[in-house]
Amino acid sequence: MTSDPRNSPQQERSRETRSRILESTVTCLATKGWQSTTTSAVAAHCGISRGALQHHFPTREGLFLTALEQMFDEQAAANATSAALADGTDRFDLIVEQVLGYYASDLFKAALQIWTAAAAEPALRENILPLEEKFARRMYDNAVLVLGADTSDERTRRLIQTTLDLARGLGLADVLSDDSARRRKIAHFWAEELRSIKTAHPTTEQG
Amino acid sequence: MTSDPRNSPQQERSRETRSRILESTVTCLATKGWQSTTTSAVAAHCGISRGALQHHFPTREGLFLTALEQMFDEQAAANATSAALADGTDRFDLIVEQVLGYYASDLFKAALQIWTAAAAEPALRENILPLEEKFARRMYDNAVLVLGADTSDERTRRLIQTTLDLARGLGLADVLSDDSARRRKIAHFWAEELRSIKTAHPTTEQG
Numbered sequence: 001m002t003s004d005p006r007n008s009p010q011q012e013r014s015r016e017t018r019s020r021i022l023e024s025t026v027t028c029l030a031t032k033g034w035q036s037t038t039t040s041a042v043a044a045h046c047g048i049s050r051g052a053l054q055h056h057f058p059t060r061e062g063l064f065l066t067a068l069e070q071m072f073d074e075q076a077a078a079n080a081t082s083a084a085l086a087d088g089t090d091r092f093d094l095i096v097e098q099v100l101g102y103y104a105s106d107l108f109k110a111a112l113q114i115w116t117a118a119a120a121e122p123a124l125r126e127n128i129l130p131l132e133e134k135f136a137r138r139m140y141d142n143a144v145l146v147l148g149a150d151t152s153d154e155r156t157r158r159l160i161q162t163t164l165d166l167a168r169g170l171g172l173a174d175v176l177s178d179d180s181a182r183r184r185k186i187a188h189f190w191a192e193e194l195r196s197i198k199t200a201h202p203t204t205e206q207g
Numbered sequence: 208m209t210s211d212p213r214n215s216p217q218q219e220r221s222r223e224t225r226s227r228i229l230e231s232t233v234t235c236l237a238t239k240g241w242q243s244t245t246t247s248a249v250a251a252h253c254g255i256s257r258g259a260l261q262h263h264f265p266t267r268e269g270l271f272l273t274a275l276e277q278m279f280d281e282q283a284a285a286n287a288t289s290a291a292l293a294d295g296t297d298r299f300d301l302i303v304e305q306v307l308g309y310y311a312s313d314l315f316k317a318a319l320q321i322w323t324a325a326a327a328e329p330a331l332r333e334n335i336l337p338l339e340e341k342f343a344r345r346m347y348d349n350a351v352l353v354l355g356a357d358t359s360d361e362r363t364r365r366l367i368q369t370t371l372d373l374a375r376g377l378g379l380a381d382v383l384s385d386d387s388a389r390r391r392k393i394a395h396f397w398a399e400e401l402r403s404i405k406t407a408h409p410t411t412e413q414g
Binding site for chain 1: 393
């Protein structure tokens with residue numbers, strides 16, 4: 001939100017509006033669902049006119065795809081930052097918290113609405129798959145890096161992949177009811193299971 | 208499909224129609240998605256008139272809920288039967304195959320469409336939650352029974368719960384693209400992990 005001297009106040013304002021539209025899109029999808037998240041509903045949530053929204057995003061599908069991509073990028077960057085800053089935190093707890101946290105977020109709930117609609121719309125699916133694969137790959141690579149995992153070991157690779165699949169399943173369970181108490185227990189359990197991976201180099205945090 | 212002497216041919220036909228409608232509902236939801244699965248679309252898929260469908264199911268929501276409930280019952284019964292008949296099959300492979308198989312089925316894909324719509328419709332959510340909880344409980348109890356699991360052991364309970372959550376996550380991954388090759392690898396890996404549960408009584412199939 002700090003201004004960049006290279007940009008005019010108008011460019012700055014335009015970028016802020018764009019960013020607020022993308023956030024509103026995710027919130028609307030997560031809370032109102034696919035059908036009710038029209039461009040008008042997003043504009044209303046954002047406090048701008050439908051015309052102003054369409055100036056930034058001419059189509060609903062383009063808006064949704066950009067929102068997902070931008071939020072995925074922000075989430076991946078936030079994961080990397082929190083991993084870099086979390087010197088005192090147990091690595092296994094940190095990764096389980098990051099992965100389960102993402103799948104319990106509005107971003108996942110928004111992505112779920114788009115995926116589910118895309119299941120019956122091949123054209124939309126083609127556009128979403130690469131975004132989803134790129135994001136899953138970044139989550140996996142981040143976990144490997146933070147855990148210092150030895151990926152030449154097959155069981156280690158599977159345990160890390162399973163962390164992502166398990167978290168996706170827990171995220172889906174959380175869509176219908178608040179599943180957070182159960183999720184905390186599973187997170188604790190899973191962080192302990194993950195400790196049995198092979199590491200490529202000694203991790204300083206482990207005893 | 209065999210006729211019951213207590214019923215007239217007309218009653219028999221009516222029950223068959225009802226059953227075909229429920230199957231068509233699941234197929235339509237899984238392949239066409241929530242929005243396109245109107246009562247007219249289900250009637251057309253089933254080869255009957257919309258009026259004939261509404262004679263059996265006056266409302267779309269009632270149709271969806273009955274379809275889910277009936278299919279959940281059939282799936283749970285099929286799991287119990289295949290477990291009872293599978294004398295020579297490894298118990299761990301069997302349970303992983305059953306649970307992952309369900310979450311890769313049209314029934315799960317149909318349920319996903321309803322859940323995702325229900326995320327934004329509290330009234331629908333209230334009606335679906337008890338169905339979903341009952342089915343999840345039956346899947347868990349079936350796994351405990353087949354594995355002869357000692358549920359007084361916390362890690363054993365968590366490993367079995369995790370099997371269901373993991374399978375749900377794999378099912379969701381399969382909605383956008385054919386994830387079956389990866390799923391087979393995870394299934395094999397997970398059946399091995401599950402072997403570390405505590406059993407309440409010696410299992411005859413294990414070495």
